[in-house]
Amino acid sequence: MNMLKGINTGVINSADGVPVIALKMIDSGDSEQLLLLPPDQLQEVMFALFSCYRSLHRIYQQSPDQIREQVNAHSQSLSTNVPAISLDEVQSISAERCVTNFVLKQRQDRINFLFLLQNNENLLLALDYTQIEYVLSLLANTIQNAGNEQLMALCLTMNDFIPLYVTTFNKDENKGIDYNQFSVPDWKSETFDTFHSILFIQPDGTIACGAIIKAEPAFPAGRIEFIAQILLQNNKMLVPYKNHTMIIDHTRLDIPVGDESMETLLRAHIAHRTTKLG
Numbered sequence: 001m002n003m004l005k006g007i008n009t010g011v012i013n014s015a016d017g018v019p020v021i022a023l024k025m026i027d028s029g030d031s032e033q034l035l036l037l038p039p040d041q042l043q044e045v046m047f048a049l050f051s052c053y054r055s056l057h058r059i060y061q062q063s064p065d066q067i068r069e070q071v072n073a074h075s076q077s078l079s080t081n082v083p084a085i086s087l088d089e090v091q092s093i094s095a096e097r098c099v100t101n102f103v104l105k106q107r108q109d110r111i112n113f114l115f116l117l118q119n120n121e122n123l124l125l126a127l128d129y130t131q132i133e134y135v136l137s138l139l140a141n142t143i144q145n146a147g148n149e150q151l152m153a154l155c156l157t158m159n160d161f162i163p164l165y166v167t168t169f170n171k172d173e174n175k176g177i178d179y180n181q182f183s184v185p186d187w188k189s190e191t192f193d194t195f196h197s198i199l200f201i202q203p204d205g206t207i208a209c210g211a212i213i214k215a216e217p218a219f220p221a222g223r224i225e226f227i228a229q230i231l232l233q234n235n236k237m238l239v240p241y242k243n244h245t246m247i248i249d250h251t252r253l254d255i256p257v258g259d260e261s262m263e264t265l266l267r268a269h270i271a272h273r274t275t276k277l278g
Helices: 039-062 064-079 087-092 129-146 149-156 223-233 236-241 262-277
Strands: 004-013 019-027 032-037 099-106 111-117 122-127 161-169 177-181 194-201 207-215 247-253
Touching: 004 064, 004 122, 004 129, 019 039, 019 129, 032 039, 032 099, 039 064, 039 099, 039 111, 039 129, 039 149, 064 129, 122 129, 129 149, 161 223, 161 236, 161 262, 177 236, 177 262, 194 223, 194 262, 207 223, 207 236, 207 262, 223 236, 223 247, 247 262
Parallel strands: none
Antiparallel strands: 004 019, 019 032, 099 111, 111 122, 161 177, 161 207, 194 207, 194 247
16 A cells, blocks of 8 residues: 655635645655645544544654654655645646545554545545654644634644534423434544533533533543533534533543443433532
């Protein structure tokens, strides 16, 4: 399988003001591919890169000197094999080169990125774990240089959790619950193995809504509150509560991966709420 040899990016400002990222790659067989990443697919790629970077960090802890040497070597190689992106090339690229779906497959020895294009073509790209630092840094800098706050928020602030459900609780019946379920592709769900329950508590003690997410076992200080605000401010079901003053309560759910049926997760979420009502 051909491995990544070089990569370059560019920003295309569309008529609606939402940037599209041009991604050009060259593989070890010297084959070049130019793709277009709209914001939703760019976010999927960034999520995958952050996930792979966490895997790289775990590998680094086992052999720090060896892994750092390999990261430096791959970064140097990628930086000297940058494929050019010309203005004519960007202006003439067909919408059929637009990515419509993306799949990550992590293996022990490499990472596979599968891009599905609008013309129904599938493009498979293989990367070494020690190439991830360079690729992640390149795309993150490209997103920041695009200067679009919505794109930065979408692609750079939501890569350490997966929303599964947002919930509202029936005021007249303690056990009543309504929910919206997020559609999560299998590859994305497999990147985390811990479930978390979040409750939004009003100053009078009322618990009207909440959320269930999947993430790492622990969060840095203040991060769970930031995630809770993202969910509160960006979900239609929670619109009635977005301008309310809320206290955030959070707990890890003791649910093993493989047992996460909808009923199991919602029951555990309701149980979390019950403990706070007492």
